[in-house]
Amino acid sequence: MATSSFQNLVDNYYEALFRFGxxxxxxxxxxxxxxxxxxxxxxxxxxxLRDRSKAKSWLFTTxxxxxxxxxxxxxxxxxxxxxxxxxxxxxIEADVVEQLDASIVxxxxxxxxxxxxxxxSLFYLEDFSYKEISETLNIxxxxxxxxxxxGKKHLRKLLDDSQKTDKxxxxxxxxxxEKEKSNG
Amino acid sequence: MDNKEAKFILQAYRHGxxxxxxxxxxxxxxRAQRDPELGKWFxxxxxxxxxxxxxxxxxxxxxDLREQINAGLRFVENEKTPWWQRPSFIGIAATxxxxxxxxxxxxxVSSPTEFAQLRSNAIKYSNDFMxxxxxxxxxxxMKVWLEQNDAPVPxxxxxxxxxxxxxxxxxxxxxxxxxxxxxFKNYDLYILDRSDCPDAPKGKTPxxxxxxxxxxxxxxxxxxxxxxxxxxxxxxxxxxx
Numbered sequence: 001m002a003t004s005s006f007q008n009l010v011d012n013y014y015e016a017l018f019r020f021g022x023x024x025x026x027x028x029x030x031x032x033x034x035x036x037x038x039x040x041x042x043x044x045x046x047x048x049l050r051d052r053s054k055a056k057s058w059l060f061t062t063x064x065x066x067x068x069x070x071x072x073x074x075x076x077x078x079x080x081x082x083x084x085x086x087x088x089x090x091x092i093e094a095d096v097v098e099q100l101d102a103s104i105v106x107x108x109x110x111x112x113x114x115x116x117x118x119x120x121s122l123f124y125l126e127d128f129s130y131k132e133i134s135e136t137l138n139i140x141x142x143x144x145x146x147x148x149x150x151g152k153k154h155l156r157k158l159l160d161d162s163q164k165t166d167k168x169x170x171x172x173x174x175x176x177x178e179k180e181k182s183n184g
Numbered sequence: 185m186d187n188k189e190a191k192f193i194l195q196a197y198r199h200g201x202x203x204x205x206x207x208x209x210x211x212x213x214x215r216a217q218r219d220p221e222l223g224k225w226f227x228x229x230x231x232x233x234x235x236x237x238x239x240x241x242x243x244x245x246x247x248d249l250r251e252q253i254n255a256g257l258r259f260v261e262n263e264k265t266p267w268w269q270r271p272s273f274i275g276i277a278a279t280x281x282x283x284x285x286x287x288x289x290x291x292x293v294s295s296p297t298e299f300a301q302l303r304s305n306a307i308k309y310s311n312d313f314m315x316x317x318x319x320x321x322x323x324x325x326m327k328v329w330l331e332q333n334d335a336p337v338p339x340x341x342x343x344x345x346x347x348x349x350x351x352x353x354x355x356x357x358x359x360x361x362x363x364x365x366x367x368f369k370n371y372d373l374y375i376l377d378r379s380d381c382p383d384a385p386k387g388k389t390p391x392x393x394x395x396x397x398x399x400x401x402x403x404x405x406x407x408x409x410x411x412x413x414x415x416x417x418x419x420x421x422x423x424x425x
Contacts, residue, residue, distance in 0.1 A: 018245055036252055036253050125241060
């Protein structure tokens with residue numbers, strides 16, 4: 001393995017891998033570990049990959065597998081999905097999303113079941129095509145499309161809810177001062 | 185193609201337009217150009233996708249992450265030093281010799297059969313297993329999906345088992361062979377061609393096996409081998425067979 005080619009690979013993908021790690025694990029610390037572990041595995045085993053054009057897909061697949069190895073989930077399926085989408089409201093507007101804090105978007109994404117969150121993260125974070133997602137996660141193309149469609153609905157619902165909660169939490173300062181006075 | 189189907193396809197279209205030449209999107213894109221309502225929906229969809237994508241891409245990267253990765257690389261490079269040049273090689277060699285000795289003696293005592301490997305892998309997989317490729321409560325729909333995906337299809341299942349509410353199914357590879365998994369709540373049914381595991385116990389009468397809190401029942405019909413894996417007792421399994 002040439003050090004320079006490894007360095008290129010690191011420079012090209014470490015940020016995207018880290019962000020994908022955040023979307024999987026929900027925190028920066030685990031995402032850093034996953035990213036480092038992924039490059040560590042590449043340094044040891046990457047030479048076995050004959051087709052270098054597949055390096056990107058290999059790295060994301062490896063990070064995903066490392067995440068799965070570290071995760072033991074007792075709950076295998078999410079039952080709330082159907083219920084959650086039952087009362088579907090109008091989709092949140094793009095300009096409303098732009099006003100939201102990035103942490104709210106990340107938090108909302110982390111609440112979605114992995115089944116939908118992982119293809120959605122690859123779609124939004126790294127501009128993976130549906131074919132690349134299918135290859136990386138080893139699931140059929142039709143399944144990718146279905147998971148993207150459902151995942152988007154989940155995410156929008158969560159973003160819409162968080163935006164409404166934010167609005168409800170906004171209290172005019174005058175009201176707070178009034179309350180403080182009355183409390184003595 | 186109607187608008188509903190077009191929307192389903194266009195939801196996988198990347199907002200940056202990278203998929204413009206993909207024939208899979210051609211018909212849906214054309215429809216979006218011609219139908220004002222669909223066109224408006226598609227424009228909003230892309231704007232929303234762009235906004236979400238930009239927010240997610242704004243996640244800050246730890247300032248020292250790149251350096252930490254490079255430190256890991258130096259560690260791997262050091263590992264490539266010829267073994268005879270490393271001061272610890274005698275210790276490693278001695279440990280290796282002991283390990284090989286133990287492994288060899290173990291392999292003479294116990295060489296797991298292919299079926300035992302399959303059963304063990306199925307138990308582990310059911311413990312770790314998270315997702316299905318196709319979600320459905322209906323066994324008939326799952327059979328159709330498995331058939332379409334060239335995976336083994338369950339045929340004559342015991343009545344009690346077939347009446348359970350399904351959750352979904354998936355197709356996996358095992359030692360180069362194709363295995364189907366049909367998931368019911370708390371029960372996973374593994375199906376493969378019986379010729380893919382020739383040392384499995386023969387016959388329609390189930391054979392039971394338990395390890396820790398997991399139980400497995402296996403049986404065969406004319407063409408297929410079945411393993412029903414359950415986190416619970418053998419008694420629970422017997423109820424369905």
